[in-house]
Amino acid sequence: MDADIVIAGAGPAGLSLAAALAGTSLSVLILERAPQRALKNPAYDGREIALTASSVAALGRLGVLQRIAEADMAPLRSARVFNGSSSHTLEFRNVRDSKSPLGLMVSNAALKRALYEAVSQHGNITLRDETIVTGARAAADTIEIQTQDASLKSCLLVAADTRFSALRASQGIGAFMYEFGKTMLVCRIHHEKPHDGVATEWFGHNQTVAMLPLQDNLSSFVITLPESQIAALMELSETQFAEEVQQRTQQRWGALSLASARFRYPLVAVFAHRFVAPRFALTGDAAVGMHPVTAHGFNLGLSGAGRLAAQILASQRAGCDIADPRGLRRYECGHRRATAPLFFATNALASLYTDERGPARVARTLGLRALNAATPVKHAIETWLSATENKHSEPTRRAA
Numbered sequence: 001m002d003a004d005i006v007i008a009g010a011g012p013a014g015l016s017l018a019a020a021l022a023g024t025s026l027s028v029l030i031l032e033r034a035p036q037r038a039l040k041n042p043a044y045d046g047r048e049i050a051l052t053a054s055s056v057a058a059l060g061r062l063g064v065l066q067r068i069a070e071a072d073m074a075p076l077r078s079a080r081v082f083n084g085s086s087s088h089t090l091e092f093r094n095v096r097d098s099k100s101p102l103g104l105m106v107s108n109a110a111l112k113r114a115l116y117e118a119v120s121q122h123g124n125i126t127l128r129d130e131t132i133v134t135g136a137r138a139a140a141d142t143i144e145i146q147t148q149d150a151s152l153k154s155c156l157l158v159a160a161d162t163r164f165s166a167l168r169a170s171q172g173i174g175a176f177m178y179e180f181g182k183t184m185l186v187c188r189i190h191h192e193k194p195h196d197g198v199a200t201e202w203f204g205h206n207q208t209v210a211m212l213p214l215q216d217n218l219s220s221f222v223i224t225l226p227e228s229q230i231a232a233l234m235e236l237s238e239t240q241f242a243e244e245v246q247q248r249t250q251q252r253w254g255a256l257s258l259a260s261a262r263f264r265y266p267l268v269a270v271f272a273h274r275f276v277a278p279r280f281a282l283t284g285d286a287a288v289g290m291h292p293v294t295a296h297g298f299n300l301g302l303s304g305a306g307r308l309a310a311q312i313l314a315s316q317r318a319g320c321d322i323a324d325p326r327g328l329r330r331y332e333c334g335h336r337r338a339t340a341p342l343f344f345a346t347n348a349l350a351s352l353y354t355d356e357r358g359p360a361r362v363a364r365t366l367g368l369r370a371l372n373a374a375t376p377v378k379h380a381i382e383t384w385l386s387a388t389e390n391k392h393s394e395p396t397r398r399a400a
């Protein structure tokens, strides 16, 4: 055996799984196609991750949060949703503890750096960079893993190799894939007026726009449009772009200036038909690749990594094979239950809120009003967003 567990992909999900298995008696080998320097010092990619209170607590227990500089974190006090020019807004707060924020904003680059640092400290974890996993074949006692120049053996292979996972397909696992026909542009914007830690998201006028609060007078600007319009925004000079954003945000933040490069992400949501196969499991976006509008891709990846680590360790404690199919099946059932409702609700929401046809406009106006009036529903969402404990999904770090 080259390792008890091989993880393909050192993105946030693969590293979260490794962190959840750190300090155990299991040897973990991470194979990543990118070079080590890109993992040690990830480039800024425009993604600002809204961590839920539950994820913040989990990252604290994994020793990851402590590695993120104060200056790279910003509290998300509440979230406000507007529908076009309607005066009706929907507001979400931390209902469990009104003094605590709803979550924390941290850049994907800072998160990846902290995860990498945290797993690098542990003797049971090895990372091999510039290594592309090209395929795998499960046998009775092992799984054989092919890379571009070698063949390795392990008890279990976990694929965390993006939502377009080649390993998922190599194991005969299909996926539900939804292309929204839209692209998301993200960048940082300096603005004159304060954001007060409130995330603002609004829909209508053929666009979906969000301003996510970062440091003082700095926000992440997020806009979703058809690709051709995003391409035009990418072409604008910095000054023209700032003017365009000012107009699209109705001057709510006063004078604006661009504070980072602009990045674009074509929107595709993915839900794997199965999350496991013999000696094989999917995690992160490879299992569930969310539309970013509800800001849950990494949050679900982190809870899934915790759930998978807990099952592996439970199988080991019970004296079973760590790839025991019953344990993998329990992971699959739990993760499917935890993610499917949010995945399909997010897709429905994203489609409804980017559809400018009359019936869709009426439906979302009524929907927002109904949600505001339906206090138990809104309360349920707020409770879920504010939850700090979820015994089924917390990453565990128990010495085996």
Ligand SMILES: Cc1cc2nc3c(=O)[nH]c(=O)nc-3n(C[C@H](O)[C@H](O)[C@H](O)COP(=O)(O)OP(=O)(O)OC[C@H]3O[C@@H](n4cnc5c(N)ncnc54)[C@H](O)[C@@H]3O)c2cc1C
Pocket: 008, 009, 010, 011, 012, 013, 014, 031, 032, 033, 034, 046, 047, 048, 049, 050, 051, 108, 131, 132, 133, 134, 160, 161, 162, 163, 166, 184, 186, 265, 283, 284, 285, 286, 290, 292, 295, 296, 297, 298, 299, 300, 301
């Ligand atoms: C604009 C935007 C905003 C977002 N905002 C939020 C948010 O607010 N909150 C939130 O929770 N989530 C958010 N997300 C989602 C979040 O970024 C993703 O869910 C998360 O990055 C997925 O991590 P991952 O490790 O599964 O995949 P990835 O980040 O795609 O990493 C996969 C890794 O696998 C490696 N790899 C791929 N193939 C191979 C191979 N064959 N061999 C070896 N290595 C391989 C890649 O090099 C990469 O390092 C957002 C996403 C976007 C696009």
